[in-house]
Amino acid sequence: MKIRVATYNIHKGVTSLRATPRVIALKKAIAEFHADIVFLQEVQGRHDRYQARFGMEERGHRHWPETAQYEFFKGEAHHSAYGMNAVYDHGHHGNALLSAFPIENSHNHDVSDHAYEQRGILHCVLETPAGKVHCYVVHLGLFEGSRGRQTAALIEAVNSSSEGGPVIIAGDFNDWRNTLSDRLRNALGVAEVFDELGPVSPLGDMVRSWAGRQPRLAPARTFPAALPWFRLDRIYVRGFAVDNAQVMHGPLWAKLSDHAPIVAELQLA
Numbered sequence: 001m002k003i004r005v006a007t008y009n010i011h012k013g014v015t016s017l018r019a020t021p022r023v024i025a026l027k028k029a030i031a032e033f034h035a036d037i038v039f040l041q042e043v044q045g046r047h048d049r050y051q052a053r054f055g056m057e058e059r060g061h062r063h064w065p066e067t068a069q070y071e072f073f074k075g076e077a078h079h080s081a082y083g084m085n086a087v088y089d090h091g092h093h094g095n096a097l098l099s100a101f102p103i104e105n106s107h108n109h110d111v112s113d114h115a116y117e118q119r120g121i122l123h124c125v126l127e128t129p130a131g132k133v134h135c136y137v138v139h140l141g142l143f144e145g146s147r148g149r150q151t152a153a154l155i156e157a158v159n160s161s162s163e164g165g166p167v168i169i170a171g172d173f174n175d176w177r178n179t180l181s182d183r184l185r186n187a188l189g190v191a192e193v194f195d196e197l198g199p200v201s202p203l204g205d206m207v208r209s210w211a212g213r214q215p216r217l218a219p220a221r222t223f224p225a226a227l228p229w230f231r232l233d234r235i236y237v238r239g240f241a242v243d244n245a246q247v248m249h250g251p252l253w254a255k256l257s258d259h260a261p262i263v264a265e266l267q268l269a
Contacts, residue, residue: 001130001268002243006030007039007170007235008261009139012047012093013069016258021063026256027073030098033263037126038078038098039170039235041139044069045084047091070096083108083122083137095122095137095171102127107161111153113146121154123161130268134162138171147173151180155187166239166268172259176230178218184236193235193264194220196242220247220262226254233262240266 008030013023030038045068065072074080078098083106085094094108109121122137136158140147158167169190173180184190195217221228228247235245245264253260 001128003037003128003133003240003266003268004033004035004263005037005039005168005170005235005266006033006035006261006263007041007172007233009041009172009233009257009259010043010069011257011259012042012044013064015255022256023065023069023072024063027075029252029256030073031075033261035098035263036100037135037168038073039135039137039168040070040073040096040098041137041172042093043073043082043096044091044093045082047093070098074098079103081106081122081124083120085110085112085120085139086118094120095139097122097124097135097137099124099126099135101133104132109153109157111140111150113141113143113149117141117143117146119146119150121150121157123157128268131165132163133166133168133268134158136167136169136171138169138173140171140173140175142174144177144179147175147180151183155184158188167237168240168266169236170234170262172232173234174232175234176232178231181217181219181234188236188238190236190238191242192217192219193237193242193245193262193266194218197245220245222247222260222262224258225256225260228260233259235262235264237266239269241269243267 083094104125106124124135126133219231222233223230243265
């Protein structure tokens, strides 16, 4: 069975500068993924200030939806689940999953490491025609020590809840030095989708081979979206073959969020 998945940090549906709303455009862009499963980070469940400012119709158009963003994005074709992480006086945001398959159940694991960053791992069990698939939507912290402890919590959550079955872990890992991939590979038996598509630099890997060293495995560059350089966003899989994966580049994606999305096509092994 083939499954098309995407991961995207949507920056709460507003631009980095001047907080211009992009929720309507994001819905259209997410539909362009043609994905069965979409892993979303920084999704607004509620924002009273933006709702009051942008929610009214103007010239027949509305710039902010009346419903929660994850409900708005799912449309009629998908189911949705939401994990509320950061709560404030005027609203809250967190991770969300959109799924063309029924969501049997969902659970949000609080992995906040300190009072200044509220983080969570949203675990959803999907009922697919080929059986259950366990999905984990991840958004790790900005500090390396926090990410290490949150990764340990992720490993524990996957090992205790996935029943050894097919797993997709995706999101914003903030792991710009790529220090966490080996831990996840060794502890969970997962592979990052770009690991499966061949070397990033064939010449570099040829030199490493001559020197008796292993090929260099590196995720794709996704941040900042206008000129991606840092490797922050990932899709890890277990029980799947990776047919292809790509980062969505271009002027459209540079305007919608500070992260570029990743789309991958998987084949259930």
